[in-house]
Amino acid sequence: MERQVDALMDGLRADLERLAAIPSIAFPGHPPEPVEEAHDLVVSLLREAGVATVERLDLPDTAPVVYGVIPPPEPDAPTVLLYGHYDVQPAGDPALWHSPPFEPTPVPGGLRARGIADDKSNVIAHLGMLRLYGGRPPVGIKLVIEGQEEYGSAFDAYPPTDPARFACDAIVIGDLGNLRPGTPTLTTGTRGAAEVTVEVRTLAEPRHSGEFGGAAPDALLVLLHALSTLHDANGDVAVPGLRREPWAEATYTEEEFRDLASIPDDLPLLGTGSLGERLWSGPAITVIGLDAPAVDQAASAVVPYARARLNLRFHPHQDPGEAQARLVGHLRAQRPFGIPLTVTPGDTGPGFETPTGGPAYRAALTALQEAWGTPASYVATGGSIPLVKGLAEAAPQAEVLLFGAQDSMCNLHAPNERVLLSELRNTVVALAAFVREYAADYRAAVGGPADGGPA
Known part of the structure; x- marks a missing residue:
């Protein structure tokens, strides 16, 4: 043959x-x-x-x-x-x-x-x-x-x-x-996939950071605090209820993965456990988009509005609606500096x-x-x-x-x-x-x- x-x-x-x-x-x-x-x-x-x-x-x-x-x-x-x-x-x-x-x-x-x-x-x-x-x-x-x-x-x-x-x-x-x-x-x-949008609005419009910064709530700062709760200190997903299991089959070596993802040797990988567990049988949450003032056009002002889009990947056996609801519920429970978030679920795929x-x-x-x-x-x-x-x-x-x-x-x-x-x-x-x-x-x-x- x-x-x-x-x-x-x-x-x-x-x-x-x-x-x-x-x-x-x-x-x-x-x-x-x-x-x-x-x-x-x-x-x-x-x-x-x-x-x-x-x-x-x-x-x-x-x-x-x-x-x-x-x-x-x-x-x-x-x-x-x-x-x-x-x-x-x-x-x-x-x-x-x-x-x-x-x-x-x-x-x-x-x-x-x-x-x-x-x-x-x-x-x-x-x-x-x-x-x-x-x-x-x-x-x-x-x-x-x-x-x-x-x-x-x-x-x-x-x-x-x-x-x-x-x-x-x-x-x-x-x-x-x-x-x-x-x-x-x-x-x-x-893995399955789901998207979630999270946004914060704190002021009607930007205000001078010298005159108002320190007391006026910064929407971007609020959003960043909320996003920081999605992972623990090791980089593992910290949202309760997202399924994760050990992976016992073949996977990449760390060297292969670094080469594939173009990760410099002096930077750590995120998370703990085998690469198969982090990439395939466990969840991942990625910030795939961020609406905030661009650095090159930034003014000295308190930011009134910020928004992020998140991509969630989850275990093959987890229901898409359940996995997305876990992420949405986690974010809605956050109150950085006492300020609520607007969290909107998007598309899901099993x-x-x-x-x-x-x-x-x-x-x-x-x-x-x-x-x-x-x-x-x-x-x-x-x-x-x-x-x-x-x-x-x-x-x-x-x-x-x-x-x-x-x-x-x-x-x-x-x-x-x-x-x-x-x-x-x-x-x-x-x-x-x-x-x-x-x-x-x-x-x-x-x-x-x-x-x-x-x-």
Whole structure:
């Protein structure tokens, strides 16, 4: 099988470069034509790979979703749903890129471009598996290639409203990758997310700090005192009721994490416990925005108004409403200098954790070891993928697996995003081995032949 995948790599690389050259940014203010162009290219590539049924799903205010079907080769064969997305993040400041973000450029071992890892590499990995089997894999296939994942869309909540379309036995979410290059990784959980806005108003308008400072209540000072209660002296979240559990599986080394986050060696990390516990199985509260006078335009005046937006990440098993309510309740209970806060809850998104003991996971562990030559690790992620929960609700009996061609060092959402061709190649091998092993498991269960396909 590996030799057959190697023979496909030149064509897969060329198709990845074609797709990554399209600035398919499905954000407001960006032109829709490149998104449509990327959609049409994905449709064309899938049809060329043998997917006879390819449909376009159009939902309100949402870029088109590519939906494809390959029927199971036998009545007792399982069906696997493959997910990816063809839209990308905005490139950001082009001055921070070493090459134009939508001109795929060779780098040592791979290619650099916006979206080339997240998530166009995984779209191409799905394509590679289909090409390997000549469009006739040993399982049924459903393909869902989304066009507005990065910004969010009506599709997040759509699958449970149309469960027949998404019915399957296993779901492979190709929107993640390995903990580090060369380390096969299955992501088993994602933290939930919630936003909260907290604001303070103390004066009708600014007042001279020399004449009024010392007695007039400073709104920014009040806000800073309130924000300081969110963490203890070690940097651990101090809001009661937010779930935290030990993390016993694989995680980053401190050196890896410092490098990934660009943290100087002379600065401490926040919090206590393992990195996995701080990043994945425990809560995090980040101040993501602050409204206050800018330093360069500051006047000598008592600040009358200040506001902050907080992003809360919480344990996969904690209810989003409960987690957000814990943070809101904590802030409303604060009275810095006797002054109340106005606290407004915002959007929430659920976390997700999947069981790992079923036949799809057994097949995936075999496949990942075959592809990378070493046993797979389990990790979680602090980020959120809202659609995972929607697909799991649409197909509640399906096992959900998260793996792919990205790796944690690929600079996704950052300047100079890159993908390693070795990770892409091994992901194609893993997908092909996974459907082979998964089909054989089903055939063995019903007493049929266990022939799986390409060797």
